[in-house]
Amino acid sequence: MKSAVLTDEREVTVSDRERPTPGDDDVIVKIGACGVCMTDYHLYHGTFPAEFPVVPGHESAGEVVATGDGVSNFEEGDRVAVFPGIPCGECDFCKEGKQNLCENTVSMGGAGDEILDGAFAEYLRAPAQCLQDIGDLSYSAAAFAEPLACCIHGVDRADIESGDTVVIVGAGPIGLLLLQAFRASGAGTIIVSELVDERREIATQLGADHVVDPSAGALADHVDELVDRVDVAVEAVGLPTTIEEAHSITSPGGTTLVFGVPPQNESIEIDPFELYYRELEMVGVFALTQNTFSRAVTLLQGDRIETERLVTDELGLDGLQTAFDQMENNEGLKKMIYPNGR
Amino acid sequence: MKSAVLTDEREVTVSDRERPTPGDDDVIVKIGACGVCMTDYHLYHGTFPAEFPVVPGHESAGEVVATGDGVSNFEEGDRVAVFPGIPCGECDFCKEGKQNLCENTVSMGGAGDEILDGAFAEYLRAPAQCLQDIGDLSYSAAAFAEPLACCIHGVDRADIESGDTVVIVGAGPIGLLLLQAFRASGAGTIIVSELVDERREIATQLGADHVVDPSAGALADHVDELVDRVDVAVEAVGLPTTIEEAHSITSPGGTTLVFGVPPQNESIEIDPFELYYRELEMVGVFALTQNTFSRAVTLLQGDRIETERLVTDELGLDGLQTAFDQMENNEGLKKMIYPNGR
Amino acid sequence: MKSAVLTDEREVTVSDRERPTPGDDDVIVKIGACGVCMTDYHLYHGTFPAEFPVVPGHESAGEVVATGDGVSNFEEGDRVAVFPGIPCGECDFCKEGKQNLCENTVSMGGAGDEILDGAFAEYLRAPAQCLQDIGDLSYSAAAFAEPLACCIHGVDRADIESGDTVVIVGAGPIGLLLLQAFRASGAGTIIVSELVDERREIATQLGADHVVDPSAGALADHVDELVDRVDVAVEAVGLPTTIEEAHSITSPGGTTLVFGVPPQNESIEIDPFELYYRELEMVGVFALTQNTFSRAVTLLQGDRIETERLVTDELGLDGLQTAFDQMENNEGLKKMIYPNGR
Amino acid sequence: MKSAVLTDEREVTVSDRERPTPGDDDVIVKIGACGVCMTDYHLYHGTFPAEFPVVPGHESAGEVVATGDGVSNFEEGDRVAVFPGIPCGECDFCKEGKQNLCENTVSMGGAGDEILDGAFAEYLRAPAQCLQDIGDLSYSAAAFAEPLACCIHGVDRADIESGDTVVIVGAGPIGLLLLQAFRASGAGTIIVSELVDERREIATQLGADHVVDPSAGALADHVDELVDRVDVAVEAVGLPTTIEEAHSITSPGGTTLVFGVPPQNESIEIDPFELYYRELEMVGVFALTQNTFSRAVTLLQGDRIETERLVTDELGLDGLQTAFDQMENNEGLKKMIYPNGR
């Protein structure tokens, strides 16, 4: 079968590999669609450490084409989304459903202590417990289950009450999913801050009450004019400066969500007296759980989240290089790979 | 000023009364709109005990026309919605923001230990702390803040996670607000069960994923066909039988919300083994808090909740009798009274 | 090895069976102690359906004496408590850490759709993921991890805030663990209602602020004299009448916990208007999760829970019959079986 | 009546002032005991800005000796603790029971936008809604209701589950109350880090499972040896360095509580990648609410919290200067002032 393989830093090749066979509790999925994400980009650039060669791709959906002997809840022909982590099931975190914090993370095509081959390939082997039935949801929409599940997890951790004012800093694919997830979960007024004009426009179409261009005056000033209070400020860029900015606009009793992935070994400065006196929270958000993954599929099936407008590029396996190049130049939003054609 | 006064059981008259003047911490509101609710109907019928004469009406909004000397946060011309309870501020419940459970309930035009004159009148006196700024929201929409706040409180108590499956039994004005409040707060699949055809149709327009006619086969069967699991079943009718029905379709680990007001001194039968073994919850929901009232205004301002389609009748003060008659015959949905004309 | 086997209704025999060998992910535990519980008693009486012959016993702890090839986190000599359910890991409940609601329950020696041999035997085979390290905690104390974990789960579901008033109805082994778990978790005033004099006395020793004899006047009257408000009323007897009683003393905004296992196919009567108007909750509690099991071990290790005073009878495998007889006559509290001697 | 008045920075005098009379909704309390707190010390030093002259003292309890005409729930002879803030009742925070974040803070003898005379005086005027009945609790114990309520609020914000591992950095009066509040609320293993030998000893007596001397090796190393995981790390010193230290020992998924009051205009450095990747939370805790105040009295009445061992100095009004001097030299723990003698 064809796979898009990272063979070295900044080297991606489509090559022929043996099609996987299922272990006892495994399923083989014929990949219908797999989104390209910042993590793939970091693996490609070597900024997330991995042993080459490796097949990336962890935002996938497809059709079950083979099942192991021990698998009873899936059969050939089932349409599924793939949870890309393999929880160890034995650590305390796994036992309480916090698979994102599993102490023995194995990932299929994403970041992890151990990385198995991912979904930029015609076929993927995955444990049955990682699959989620998607009914007749399109593969392209279902491929958003993974990033959406991270966003739902972020909304959970923000612990809003309906009506809360939310500011989202950054309107890339992730910021735009967060916007929709917060809106679907009760956020009151939502403000999106984003540099790129077209992204602000899409944010408006997807339900932002206000959009702000942070290059045209300090975010804090914009926000002050628009709302009385910021209950949750979400950083969805991944920079120390925007984290500090999000924190600085959070109102008394409010929460700053650190969602964007900042570079390692940097630091932010926080005024601890303000944290105390204004009773602020600063909350990190890491990845997804099996529970948020299943809920992501539900929200996608129920049309609560729009994904079509987020897909700007649709490519074959050999388009992965193009996708990385576009990401380098900040072109478009989500790039979708169809390993078996559309 | 003109007031619609209940003078005895099933007797309502429009009469002239003295226009109220504000106490130190009070405000006089010129009523723009006031919705008619089941509680008004019960006061009229004498099924909620009250001392006649009394002016009902507790779902109101209007314009500030006078303020007491101690009032600093409101001024003439402000457009406001009115929280119809006067919290004592001294009981434990008030101190923790649960004004709905206040041990010394005073109500303006609604149900309470003590009932002051309500908003079916040209002017209303209210403590400043009961007002909520509504900006340029229409009075008719703002008059929904009170019932919507009850529904938001219900959603809070259901404690859903986004994606949860919700079944709402009853699609009167309240069921249709609950539908929207649940949908805006993250509900996944929503099923509405309702006898009246037009109400089911409106439910679909307002976001129900499925509607069910309970006269065409048992609700449980309908639900089984549509979904795997009912996380929350909400009773919004007010009958023992529909509470038992809602309870019976609640899935393991799920919650039955007792939202409708059942008659007093009746009983429901519950199988305690099932409650234990399927780990069910049965949760009563009573009224609103100042917090949910403020959030209701926010959601209305943000266009998260549609109210126009719920208003089927627009009347003057002298239309209150008509409204009660229509309610008796189950005609229409929300009746809106405009004491100062439209 | 020796096992205490239920061969038919009300028939228990100690017989020789083959000592189990571990599967790949299994561990063999030499049982140090195993408590006798109402479920064992029900299996013995046939009131919980099971296929005979079966070895009961699901409150156990012991020493690891063999491990399968795939087991890396336990080794011979480890002292462990055994979580008696085998979660399927694939249903939604398992994925979010609610193993008590697993849709494919397999139990070792307890109640379940499928029942494997339990711990009233010299050796037990268990999946490694079911073990919890106990350090140097005594086996007899560690055998309480299972029932204590149920009680912790109950406290979690009661969702108290520190200072809340709690009434516990019934002071058998379970009521006395609930008392300690609530006390350790922030309960303010705790009242225990219990018929048996000695049990009330132990309740006082274990931290009850007040004890009440319900045969000496209605519980409601006792409670009214002692406290202003009952935030949580816990039924720990297992009778419809005491559930109704617990519900009737729950204060506005409070919760009734249905913890005792009522007989099947009975019913309780509830006034739905009261549930609504006083905003009550009625909450079922079923079994334990892996998370509460691990926390139970922690609390036992930290001496937060006293168990010695609860053990009234210490017996060998051949004492199981005696234990059942004593339970029939309401003699003593927890009976502890030591299959390999003390 | 006699009052201890701050007349300028570092100037405290006992002088005669007119005994206050109650307004309509007020009560006059004859002060039985009032604790000295860091805030008093900061007012004295001018590090919390205040207009002199001012009477400090906000941790008080005493006897009601006069009531205003509008007061119905208290009468002469009642023994009460005094909540030292006067909530405005009109801001959103007050309405939801978060009086600590009130936008119009008025304080009696503590920190606030407006500071009224406090309780280092023979008599105090306070609104009736600020009083809490203490029954027969000693005034000296009841004077701990205020600081304990802050600690309970901190425990609430830490949102632990029973069994969680807690590390408390600093064992002054506050650290020792936090220790007890966490222990009473379900904490599993509790480690206290403290420089002063005697304070570590008291920590052990009050229930710390381990105490650590941070001058004898890095805290992180001590903690690593003692426990697997730190769910909550509480800073109770008030220094940027100890906040960073507490943050650094917090385990994945855990929370750092910023409880100590750090100096203004300083900063701490945080690694944002770690915050994200280990999914940490950093949570500020500010003051108390009326709800936690009432719960503090409950826990004190139920003997859940020991206060006697915390009182090292018992003084008259003229002892306030001595108390400040001792605090300067880090002598003793809580200093208790008895304005009307013991």
Ligand SMILES: NC(=O)c1ccc[n+]([C@@H]2O[C@H](COP(=O)([O-])OP(=O)(O)OC[C@H]3O[C@@H](n4cnc5c(N)ncnc54)[C@H](OP(=O)(O)O)[C@@H]3O)[C@@H](O)[C@H]2O)c1
């Ligand atoms: N926590 C998790 O579990 C999780 C999961 C998935 C992704 N992530 C992270 O989420 C972040 C966002 O992902 P993405 O795919 O949406 O990335 P993206 O496409 O790079 O989007 C970030 C957007 O923020 C804009 N931006 C840059 N500086 C800004 C500023 N000062 N104010 C406002 N907007 C600004 C960027 O504009 P320009 O393009 O002009 O710079 C860009 O449009 C990444 O760090 C990703 O790694 C986290």
Ligand SMILES: NC(=O)c1ccc[n+]([C@@H]2O[C@H](COP(=O)([O-])OP(=O)(O)OC[C@H]3O[C@@H](n4cnc5c(N)ncnc54)[C@H](OP(=O)(O)O)[C@@H]3O)[C@@H](O)[C@H]2O)c1
């Ligand atoms: N908890 C609170 O704080 C709160 C606040 C406000 C209101 N409420 C209560 O909420 C309830 C609903 O209020 P509402 O104004 O919407 O009342 P409503 O107009 O009477 O609506 C109830 C609807 O339920 C329908 N219904 C009757 N039997 C049914 C069944 N077996 N299955 C499905 N639907 C059925 C009714 O149809 P028909 O007309 O054909 O009978 C009606 O359309 C009332 O009890 C009200 O008192 C509670």
Ligand SMILES: NC(=O)c1ccc[n+]([C@@H]2O[C@H](COP(=O)([O-])OP(=O)(O)OC[C@H]3O[C@@H](n4cnc5c(N)ncnc54)[C@H](OP(=O)(O)O)[C@@H]3O)[C@@H](O)[C@H]2O)c1
């Ligand atoms: N939810 C769960 O996950 C879970 C887990 C374990 C156990 N359980 C259940 O918890 C219940 C208690 O277990 P247990 O082992 O403690 O049982 P137990 O030994 O039978 O204890 C029940 C106690 O309640 C007393 N009692 C009876 N009627 C009473 C009344 N009207 N008022 C007050 N006390 C009364 C009994 O006294 P007499 O002996 O004089 O009748 C007995 O002392 C059982 O139903 C058990 O099945 C539930």
Ligand SMILES: NC(=O)c1ccc[n+]([C@@H]2O[C@H](COP(=O)([O-])OP(=O)(O)OC[C@H]3O[C@@H](n4cnc5c(N)ncnc54)[C@H](OP(=O)(O)O)[C@@H]3O)[C@@H](O)[C@H]2O)c1
């Ligand atoms: N958040 C709130 O609502 C709230 C309410 C009340 C009080 N507070 C604050 O809580 C803090 C504690 O109050 P307190 O009255 O207990 O103060 P305290 O008496 O000064 O206690 C602090 C203790 O921490 C010790 N310490 C200093 N450096 C340390 C280190 N590196 N590691 C471990 N321990 C260290 C101190 O020892 P030495 O004496 O040797 O320095 C002292 O014993 C203060 O900042 C106070 O303002 C906050």
Ligand SMILES: [Zn+2]
């Ligand atoms: Zn794991």
Ligand SMILES: [Zn+2]
């Ligand atoms: Zn009240």
Ligand SMILES: [Zn+2]
């Ligand atoms: Zn399962």
Ligand SMILES: [Zn+2]
């Ligand atoms: Zn306020």
